[in-house]
Amino acid sequence: MVEGFISRGFRGRRRQPNNAQLPPGQYETKGFPVLSAGPTPHVPLSEWDFTLVGEIDEAKRWSWEEFQALPSEEITKDIHCVTKWSKFGTRWGGVSVDTLLGNVETSAAYVTAFCDGGYTTNLPLEDVTGGKAWVAYAYDGEPLEPAHGGPARLLVPHLYFWKSAKWVRGLSLLSHDEPGFWESLGYHNYGDPWREQRYQGD
Amino acid sequence: MATQPRPAAQPGRLLWRVGEVFEVVEETPTTKSLVLSVPGWEGHKAGQHVDVRLTAEDGYQVQRSYSIASAPEDERLAITVDRIEDGEVSPYLTEDLMAGDGLELRGPIGGYFVWERGLGGPLLLVAGGSGVVPLMAMLRHRAASGSGAPAKLLFSSRSQEEVIYRDELERLAEADEKLEVVHTLTRSQPEGWEGYARRIDEEMLREVAPSPSEEPLTFICGPTPLVEATAAALVELGHDPAGVKTERFGPTGG
Known part of the structure; x- marks a missing residue:
C-alpha cells in the first residue's frame, strides 16, 4: 500500500451490492469469463479417465462411466478469479474429492492436480478434503463446456480460481509441496482471495 | 509521493x-x-x-x-x-x-505469455481489438532488440478507425521485410479495401500463418470467441498445441 495515495478525481461507482461477499480487490461480474493459457483440449469421453497416483498403496482409476456412477453433489458457491472478477452463486454438479479419496490410505500432505494440455496446480491435501473440493462435470444443470474446463474440472472455490484446474485428469498425492504452472510463474503458492494472495510474497 | x-x-x-x-x-x-x-x-x-x-x-x-x-x-x-x-x-x-x-x-x-529475443521465431501473433497490446510490446521489443525473427501479425478490428497502433504498425512493417502485418476489418471497410473483411477463420489462418513444420511461436490475445476459434483452427491445421499461447480479455466490468 502506498500510504495516502488518492487517484485525483476518482469517485468510483461502488456498484458492488454484496460487499461482504467480495474479497479485497475483486469486482462482481454476471458473465463467466474464460481464461486459459493455451488451446482448449478435446478428449473423447471414451478416452477420458480420472486417476489418483503418488503416495498411495494402489493407484486408482475411473473411466468416464465409472466416474458418472459415483455419488454426486450439487454445489452452489461464489468463485474468485485472480484477474479480479468474482461471480456469486455459481451452480455446479460433481463428485466430492472426499468421495474419491474415501478408501485411500495416504501419508501425503499435498496434491498436484494434473490436466489435459499439461496444466498443473498444487494444493495442501487439507484444502481438497472436508467438503472443500470437487471434480465438477456440470455447470448450471448442463454438462460443463470445454471452454470452462469440460468434461471435468477441479472446483476449489475457497481459493483463487486458477486452483480449480480445467480439464483435470487426476490428482497426484505428494509428501512434499510442488509448485504448479502459475505457482511457478510468480503467482501465490496458496491463493487465498480473502487475504489477497495473488502473487508471490502477497 | x-x-x-x-x-x-x-x-x-x-x-x-x-x-x-x-x-x-x-x-x-x-x-x-x-x-x-x-x-x-x-x-x-x-x-x-x-x-x-x-x-x-x-x-x-x-x-x-x-x-x-x-x-x-x-x-x-x-x-x-x-x-x-x-x-x-x-x-x-x-x-x-x-x-x-x-x-x-x-x-x-505473468511469465508465460511472454516473448524475448532469445526465444527466436518465427512469430505468429493473432490479435482481436485491444488484445493487440501485449503483442505490440513483443513487436516493439523485436524491433528495438534487433531480432531478425520472422514475424506475422494477424489483427482483427471492427473498422479501420478502430485499428490500434495503425500508423506505427505500418511504419514497422515498411521498414522490415521480415515483418508482415495483415488486417481483417470485420464490421466496416474503407472504400477500395482489398484485405480480409471477416472474422478470423481456418482458411484465413491457412493463408497467413507459417506452416506447422516451421513450428511458429504463437501468441493469441483478444476476446474469448476469437481466441477459442483461432487456437482451435491452428490445432486443426496441425500446429502443436504446446506452441500456442493464449491470453484473453472480456468486457467484464473494465
Whole structure:
C-alpha cells in the first residue's frame, strides 16, 4: 500500500451490492469469463479417465462411466478469479474429492492436480478434503463446456480460481509441496482471495 | 509521493508504486495509451501486465489488470486502455487522467505469455481489438532488440478507425521485410479495401500463418470467441498445441 495515495478525481461507482461477499480487490461480474493459457483440449469421453497416483498403496482409476456412477453433489458457491472478477452463486454438479479419496490410505500432505494440455496446480491435501473440493462435470444443470474446463474440472472455490484446474485428469498425492504452472510463474503458492494472495510474497 | 521501504524478508514481492503520467496518446476514438514514469521500475518482459489500483478520497478502491504496451527497451512504461462504455475504471483512465497525474500500479505480472529475443521465431501473433497490446510490446521489443525473427501479425478490428497502433504498425512493417502485418476489418471497410473483411477463420489462418513444420511461436490475445476459434483452427491445421499461447480479455466490468 502506498500510504495516502488518492487517484485525483476518482469517485468510483461502488456498484458492488454484496460487499461482504467480495474479497479485497475483486469486482462482481454476471458473465463467466474464460481464461486459459493455451488451446482448449478435446478428449473423447471414451478416452477420458480420472486417476489418483503418488503416495498411495494402489493407484486408482475411473473411466468416464465409472466416474458418472459415483455419488454426486450439487454445489452452489461464489468463485474468485485472480484477474479480479468474482461471480456469486455459481451452480455446479460433481463428485466430492472426499468421495474419491474415501478408501485411500495416504501419508501425503499435498496434491498436484494434473490436466489435459499439461496444466498443473498444487494444493495442501487439507484444502481438497472436508467438503472443500470437487471434480465438477456440470455447470448450471448442463454438462460443463470445454471452454470452462469440460468434461471435468477441479472446483476449489475457497481459493483463487486458477486452483480449480480445467480439464483435470487426476490428482497426484505428494509428501512434499510442488509448485504448479502459475505457482511457478510468480503467482501465490496458496491463493487465498480473502487475504489477497495473488502473487508471490502477497 | 509516499514511498515504502522494500521489506527485506520478502524478496520478489510486488509492491504498489505510484507512476506519473508523462503523456496520454490517443490511439483510436476509444483507446488511449498512458505513458508513465515509474520510479524504481525494474523492467519487464514483452507480454506481461500490471495491476492498476484507483483509490477515491474516502478510501474506496478498485483494481484492474492491463497489458504493458511498451518494449522493455523503452524509457517509459506504457499501457493502452480501451474505454468500456459502462466500465468503472477504463473511463477514468481514458478520460480523466492527464499528464502529471499519479497512477498506482504494481508488476510486472505473468511469465508465460511472454516473448524475448532469445526465444527466436518465427512469430505468429493473432490479435482481436485491444488484445493487440501485449503483442505490440513483443513487436516493439523485436524491433528495438534487433531480432531478425520472422514475424506475422494477424489483427482483427471492427473498422479501420478502430485499428490500434495503425500508423506505427505500418511504419514497422515498411521498414522490415521480415515483418508482415495483415488486417481483417470485420464490421466496416474503407472504400477500395482489398484485405480480409471477416472474422478470423481456418482458411484465413491457412493463408497467413507459417506452416506447422516451421513450428511458429504463437501468441493469441483478444476476446474469448476469437481466441477459442483461432487456437482451435491452428490445432486443426496441425500446429502443436504446446506452441500456442493464449491470453484473453472480456468486457467484464473494465
